[in-house]
Amino acid sequence: MINMFSVLKSDFYKLFCRKAFYICGLISGLVGVLLVALINNEFPYAKELGYNGISSTYIGLGQVTLLATIFLSMFVSSEFSYGTIKNMCSRGISRAGIYLSKIIIGIFTSITYILFTAFCGFVSGSLMWGVGELKSEDFWSILRLFGLFILAEACLQSIFIMIGFLIRHSGGTVSANLGIYVTANILIFPILDYGIKSLKWFELKESTSQYWVGSYVQTFMSSLELDQAVINRGIIVCLVYFVISLITGITTFYRRDVR
DSSP states (O other), X not given: OHHHHHHHHHHXXXXXXXXXXXXXXXXXXXXXXXXXXXXXXXXXXXXXXXXXXXXXXXXTTHHHHHHHHHHHHHHHHHHHHTTXXXXXXXXXXXXXXXXXXXXXHHHHHHHHHHHHHHHHHHHHHHHHHOOOOOOXXXXXXXXXXXXXXXXXXXXXXXXXHHHHHHHOOHHXXXXXXXHHHHHIIIIIHHHHHHHHHTOTTOOOOXXXXXXXXXXXXXXXXXXXXXXXXXXXXXXXXXXXXXXXXXXXXXHHHHHXXXX
């Protein structure tokens, strides 16, 4: 346990020293501001349509996943490239502790980017259209939206961190993770659906993308009003992916030599 806290402390120190951590976060916030400006430019009567500072908090969250994926892919793989993880393993530090520390860093990065982007959206939206009225039910709906989005984002990043531990090279890790993130819903699952539908003995009632954690990153930030069945399934899918990726990542990390 002491070793893990030591690793975690070291990882946070390295995180805050990485310029890329701040650059990716700033880009995410900037895109959120630009989206608000774009909406204001395209819809001169956006305020009358219901846009305000409160609604702008979740307008620009879409790019958070992309930028968090890029940064965490580089951060994890660079630990292998620089020989940092090899040195920690040679000192007898628990591999499970090393892996869990990276997961915590991933969750922290995701939450930081989400909150910063939401803050930028809120400030820019408030300047454009006013703060807006926050009712009690709206507050809890927004709080639920952010909670679900953070859950889905953290579980998705845990998969990408696992891939980083498997590939261990910056270029390959970034390419693989971005490839999965970009093509999953527009290519991989449509092909999978088509293949399953071609089986005469099996009837596909809904898209297989409903069982992919990345789908819920998009679903949870798309609306304040979601069916409870969708929310329940999303939570289960996210947690299943998190547990599977965690077990797979730690197991393979123990079984493979670190060079």
